[in-house]
Amino acid sequence: MIMSRLWSSSLVTSKIIFLSYVFLILISHSDTVDRSKFKTCDQSGFCKRQRNVKEGSATYEADLSQGTVSTSSVSIPVINKGNGIPFVLEVFLLEGLKFRVKLNEAKPLRPRYEVEHALLSNMREGKLEVKKAADHWALIADTNNEARVYSTPLRIEFYSGGEKVTVINGRQMLKFEHLRKKPDVNDEPNDENAANEEGKEEPEPSMWEESFGGHQDSKPRGPESVGVDIDFPFTQHLYGLPEHADSFLIKDTKGGDPYRLYNLDVFEYEVNNGMALYASVPYIMAHSPKNTVGLLWLNAAETWVDFDVGGGSNLVDSIVNLVGGGASDEKVGRTRWMSESGIIDIFVFMGPKPTDVMRQFGEVAGTAPLPQMWAIASQQCRWNYNDEEDVRQVDEGFDSHDMPYDSIWLDIEHTDGKKYFTWDSHKFGHPVEMIQNITAKGRKMVTIIDPHIKRESGYFVHEDALRDDLYVKDKTGKVYEGWCWPGAASYLDFFDPKVREYWSSRFRLENYPSTVDLYTWNDMNEPSVFNGPEVTMPKDLIHYGDWEHRDVHNLYGLLMVKATYDGQMLRSENQLRPFILTRAAYVGSHRYTSIWTGDNTAEWSHLKISIPMCLSLGIAGFAHCGADIGGFFHNPEPELILRWYQAAMFQPFVRNHAHIETKRREPWLFGDHNTALIRSAIRKRYALLPYWYTLFHQAEMEGIPPMRPIWMLFPDDVKTYNIEGQHLIGNALMVAPVLEKGASKVSVYLPGVIWYDFYNYVAYQSGYHTIPVTEDSIPVFQRGGTIIPTKQRIRRASTLMKRDPFTLFVALDENNEARGRLYIDDGQSFGYRNGKFLEVEFTFKDNKLQSRVVNPGSYATTEWVERVVILGWRNRPASITVSSKSVGTSKLEFEGTHPLVIRKPRTLITEDWEIILS
Numbered sequence: 001m002i003m004s005r006l007w008s009s010s011l012v013t014s015k016i017i018f019l020s021y022v023f024l025i026l027i028s029h030s031d032t033v034d035r036s037k038f039k040t041c042d043q044s045g046f047c048k049r050q051r052n053v054k055e056g057s058a059t060y061e062a063d064l065s066q067g068t069v070s071t072s073s074v075s076i077p078v079i080n081k082g083n084g085i086p087f088v089l090e091v092f093l094l095e096g097l098k099f100r101v102k103l104n105e106a107k108p109l110r111p112r113y114e115v116e117h118a119l120l121s122n123m124r125e126g127k128l129e130v131k132k133a134a135d136h137w138a139l140i141a142d143t144n145n146e147a148r149v150y151s152t153p154l155r156i157e158f159y160s161g162g163e164k165v166t167v168i169n170g171r172q173m174l175k176f177e178h179l180r181k182k183p184d185v186n187d188e189p190n191d192e193n194a195a196n197e198e199g200k201e202e203p204e205p206s207m208w209e210e211s212f213g214g215h216q217d218s219k220p221r222g223p224e225s226v227g228v229d230i231d232f233p234f235t236q237h238l239y240g241l242p243e244h245a246d247s248f249l250i251k252d253t254k255g256g257d258p259y260r261l262y263n264l265d266v267f268e269y270e271v272n273n274g275m276a277l278y279a280s281v282p283y284i285m286a287h288s289p290k291n292t293v294g295l296l297w298l299n300a301a302e303t304w305v306d307f308d309v310g311g312g313s314n315l316v317d318s319i320v321n322l323v324g325g326g327a328s329d330e331k332v333g334r335t336r337w338m339s340e341s342g343i344i345d346i347f348v349f350m351g352p353k354p355t356d357v358m359r360q361f362g363e364v365a366g367t368a369p370l371p372q373m374w375a376i377a378s379q380q381c382r383w384n385y386n387d388e389e390d391v392r393q394v395d396e397g398f399d400s401h402d403m404p405y406d407s408i409w410l411d412i413e414h415t416d417g418k419k420y421f422t423w424d425s426h427k428f429g430h431p432v433e434m435i436q437n438i439t440a441k442g443r444k445m446v447t448i449i450d451p452h453i454k455r456e457s458g459y460f461v462h463e464d465a466l467r468d469d470l471y472v473k474d475k476t477g478k479v480y481e482g483w484c485w486p487g488a489a490s491y492l493d494f495f496d497p498k499v500r501e502y503w504s505s506r507f508r509l510e511n512y513p514s515t516v517d518l519y520t521w522n523d524m525n526e527p528s529v530f531n532g533p534e535v536t537m538p539k540d541l542i543h544y545g546d547w548e549h550r551d552v553h554n555l556y557g558l559l560m561v562k563a564t565y566d567g568q569m570l571r572s573e574n575q576l577r578p579f580i581l582t583r584a585a586y587v588g589s590h591r592y593t594s595i596w597t598g599d600n601t602a603e604w605s606h607l608k609i610s611i612p613m614c615l616s617l618g619i620a621g622f623a624h625c626g627a628d629i630g631g632f633f634h635n636p637e638p639e640l641i642l643r644w645y646q647a648a649m650f651q652p653f654v655r656n657h658a659h660i661e662t663k664r665r666e667p668w669l670f671g672d673h674n675t676a677l678i679r680s681a682i683r684k685r686y687a688l689l690p691y692w693y694t695l696f697h698q699a700e701m702e703g704i705p706p707m708r709p710i711w712m713l714f715p716d717d718v719k720t721y722n723i724e725g726q727h728l729i730g731n732a733l734m735v736a737p738v739l740e741k742g743a744s745k746v747s748v749y750l751p752g753v754i755w756y757d758f759y760n761y762v763a764y765q766s767g768y769h770t771i772p773v774t775e776d777s778i779p780v781f782q783r784g785g786t787i788i789p790t791k792q793r794i795r796r797a798s799t800l801m802k803r804d805p806f807t808l809f810v811a812l813d814e815n816n817e818a819r820g821r822l823y824i825d826d827g828q829s830f831g832y833r834n835g836k837f838l839e840v841e842f843t844f845k846d847n848k849l850q851s852r853v854v855n856p857g858s859y860a861t862t863e864w865v866e867r868v869v870i871l872g873w874r875n876r877p878a879s880i881t882v883s884s885k886s887v888g889t890s891k892l893e894f895e896g897t898h899p900l901v902i903r904k905p906r907t908l909i910t911e912d913w914e915i916i917l918s
């Protein structure tokens, strides 16, 4: 920052050269996303109106004298002095240091939409102490946490540990468009209606109708947008707001468009911009060494968010700042949230540490349930596997190339003419036998089920939907008809409970010819409508409850996966954990589904962006996230797919998938040399499955995702705040994938004290390192002080490794200590929720490795320990002995010092045991 000021004058010329270079890059990428199909803020009526709001312009006041107090909340009347419109402000305290702020019209012309289904229904209230002062009320949660509601002008401040961490409407940019009657065309401009318009603004034509790309939005209900500034006075490090193909650390939007949240099917999306994508989770974390807070904006309508966090929104902007000497040392992160309809409903999670915020978010939005073991192994997909013979050959290909994989997926072509829940009778004439052939090998099959229903007489879903009134309607009340994969299609209205029940029943075995062990991929559920505005539904369609599509758009995909989840439960009679992969998502979708980053491209930049995209989804609850390996569109060069495999094996969800027009991409098709390298990468994933599985269990219990930003474990280390190309798996592994073509080394930052290369055991002290890489490796480090459970006998599917023995990797810290955990259960059922599991804690201390069953559930297993590898040991022990109930006390064989490999303790994982080095 200081340097930039000194250099600013000499930079003017280089700036111009640089700008031309930027424009060249833009031109050379013009063959990808068609931006003209998607709105900018300026092309979205409400966004434009909201973005015109100036600092200090809001005229809202809270009347504290009329406020009421209950044990967990306060309710205070608010008036917009500018136009006399009354509002109600409610502030709630939820148990576990979470505040909720709701602002709605006191007497709206008709109800305004409040988000349903996204959050848990059983949130527990906290106990509030209210201290009233003349100009504010202090809402005290505990000695460290409080919220203050100020009356004139209205603003709400949040304090954690004495530091002001969040302020709502501190810059007086609240704009809440009240519902109103449409002005009569004959009305004089200065009549009562016009006088009632928000603030001093002129009514705009976009308030009552607007059009984009040849589509008319009739907007019969008029303007109803909401927007407010929310600032974080303690930090400019804000993260999250999925889904965007952008950095994890949120960028400044000054001079560019705001980040947009509106579930859209964006063909050939580009990286490094805030355009809307398939999923929308209006959630961010604000982080500093002292405090971390989470902020959830609970609104399901189209939403845009502006950020003023220093720096520039893009290259051009940051250079302008540089030249103008605009960069400053101030630390305030400023944001402004704008939604097209609904109410203002904000959650503030008070932390104070990142893991506290994750827990608090999970207590409100739920956590991702533990997947079946196969689902966290490697999956193989393609649009499309052509027929049963193709499926058989691909499946056998994995065996003949000695590559493990756990499921094969069928895309839209497996159906009879894109009619979901059917099979193409020529290509897939024996679905039950085909699936049984796959499951007999311990593998699974996944089929795609999309929400667009083919309008074809005789297709049972369509007939049922017409007969029982299950479709979304247009503004005149007629069934809406759009265009998608099947051609003419209508869309089930998942907002209607009877539609969800109907959808769930389609998954019953008798309604879908298959086997119990079949899983589901819900794609195109933004929903994608090829001939609709911005490739989705018109906003004036009508859903169950008389809500406009405008109000609920971002929830459509959530309700679809919720119904699918219930369907899978019906199908297995509650015996098997469902597996669903979704493209569209909203807050809370993670309670039902895994997610992938949609239709990416075979480019290095897309491999690189998969890390921040999954980190971002991860802090928003999506524990099980991944990107199509190799890139969906176009053909990856061998080096790219190799590096992608190596990176993806350290991401939560692993799937090779490709577009129908690409070359076949099974992992043995890139030459023998690359086949061996990819095999080695996949085997590394399978070895680590016990560790991953333990982390996914932790995700369900504590809300902490397996794939973590480094600052989640090292909150004080500011050097970790800008790292985008490196991440943690749990608290023990650091991964720094190769993300550049032709790289022979990777720059890595290691926080803390000591780390060990997980594959060659070289020890590294904390700090910056340049790590040489070969074709066969990406840098992966185990943190000193941790113990990782693995299985080293790799079989053709994870389910076949169930009874295999464990190898433990013990990485010692500077005090010669380490600890770790292992969670096991049957890998597929819900038995674990009724005690059928086992949790083991490993501790190394005073030259002794101890294993203690800390949670002795009733899960029975014969798994045992076959090897212990100790990293960081300094001299050769004289002897090593093991003792446990099953093996008694005996001497063990061992070799080496670093690593020190201890052979065959043979202890059972279900018993307590210890190994003593002397």
Ligand SMILES: *[C@@H]1O[C@H](CO)[C@@H](O)[C@H](O)[C@H]1NC(C)=O
Binding pocket: 388, 389, 392, 430, 431, 433, 434, 437
């Ligand atoms: C199932 O496997 C058997 C044995 O390999 C094979 O003959 C049969 O064609 C397979 N069935 C299907 C539908 O793929």
